[in-house]
Amino acid sequence: MYSRFVINTLLVLSSGVAGAAGLEFRGNMLQVLDETPDRNTGLDKIYIIYDTANVDMIYTPETPGNVRILKYSNLGGGFAEDVSTISENGKIIVKNIGGNLGYIIEDGDKRFYYWIVDYLPYRFNIRSVSQSSEEDCDATILDVDGEGLPIHYFTINGQQRVLDREITVKYTTQEWDEDNKEFVKVDTKKYFESLNDKLRIIPPAYCYTSFVVAGDKFLQQWNWLAEAETNVIPPVGVMVMTEAIQEGKNNDESIEEDNTSEGSNQIGTDDSGLGGSAPAIISFIAVGTEGVIHNEWQLTKDPNFEQIDYRFIQKDIDYTFTEEGTFYMRYVGSNSNGTCDATGDVYSITIGASELKCPNAFSPDGDGVNDIWKVSYRSLLDFKCWIFDKFGNQIYYFEDPSSGWDGKKGGKFVNPGVYFYVIQATGGDNKKYKKSGDINILRHRSVSSGTVESE
DSSP states (O other), X not given: OEEEEEOOOOOOSEEEXXXXXXXXXXXXXXXXXXXXXXXXXXXXXXXXXXXXXXXXXXXXXXXXXXXXEEEEOTTOGGGOEEOOOEEETTEEEESSOOSSEEEEEEETTEEEEEEEEEOGGXXXXXXXXXXXXXXXXXXXXXXXXXXXXXXXXXXXXXXXXXEOOOEEEEEEEEEEETTTTEEEEXXXXXXXXXXXXXXXXXXXXXXXXXXXXXXXXXXXXXXXXEEEEOOOBOOOSOOEEEEEEETTSOTTSOTTSOSSOTTOOBOOOOTTSEEESSSEEEEEEEEEOTTOOEEEEEEESOTTOSSOSEEEOSSOEEEEEOSSEEEEEEEEEEOTTSSOEEEOOOEEEEEOOOEEEOOSEEOOSSSSSSOSBOOEEESXXXXXXXXXXXXXXXXXXXXXXXXXXXXXXXXXXXXXXXXXXXXXXXETTOOEEEEEEEEEXXXXXXXXXXXXXXX
């Protein structure tokens, strides 16, 4: 760790600051800074003077000969007292104004309200900054050796407020890049009203980084630099993002959308968005920030995850769901000592009961309508189908229920008529299927009237 304090001396014998009713100062060594506070304070301006010793305040009246100047403390304007003034060249001067006081200027029927800050007692300084031994998953905590007390001022009603010093903490963290599905490093800043012996950076830095504490904005406007930097600090807090992609499903589908796309030959749907018909092959992907060291996917039938059925100690996993029921999967990533963890989305996977239905006719004539004999199914783990002609000769065999029969044998269409199928299958719910029946092959031909007839 190291600290720097650079001073560029600037001597200003007289510095005018534009404000209500032409208020200016003389005798100040540095430029007078000003802030415009919230209207509810009743103040027109707050002036920040590096050292108010021997500084005079000069006011140019709008109504000569009818000016009164008062000052007040933390008690508010109701306890203001008159101050002594002198007149020079038509201007009203308050000698040795002092600091951390409020001033009220009555000029005819107008009133102006100011607060004067003597910066010197609040002067920002920082000697060192380092990682705190206190650990918090939701914040990076820094131990600070330096000064930067809150700068208080008071409204005309005597309410205490804090002048924001904008002490800067610069560091690098990680943020989620939705387009590229990854955490990327970004330089960032946090601002603090004042400096304490500890600074809490919320949210924490999610990657290895050093922290530079610099300030405050008033010193910076005076071209002075005071800052300190930590060593590189490892991340404590963690953040994760997860995704589930089902094979054969459009990954853009919402979790609430229908599971069966138009034209599917599967029976039924499920509204979870994942699962549907077994076997359901789903890839679970986790992306974590640099602090994530330990990875675990948890699979259970308990939506509260009080009882975990399976744990997978890896970042990404492909899992095939074959059993009927509803399952829940989530990812938990943790830091090196397991004190901080982050949990990804909970994915609900519903596998429906098995079902098998067989049509009894189709027309393989190439018109794009009912050209293939297909079964309608759900959650079949094993499937075998034989096609026979009326003489008992096997003319086709397939094991993929989604493919079906195109009405051909050896690459040629068979004749219209009656054929027979035999099916043996096993469902994800262990239900056994033995089905047989007839298949009617229809041919369509055009007749002179323009209508279509079946044969």
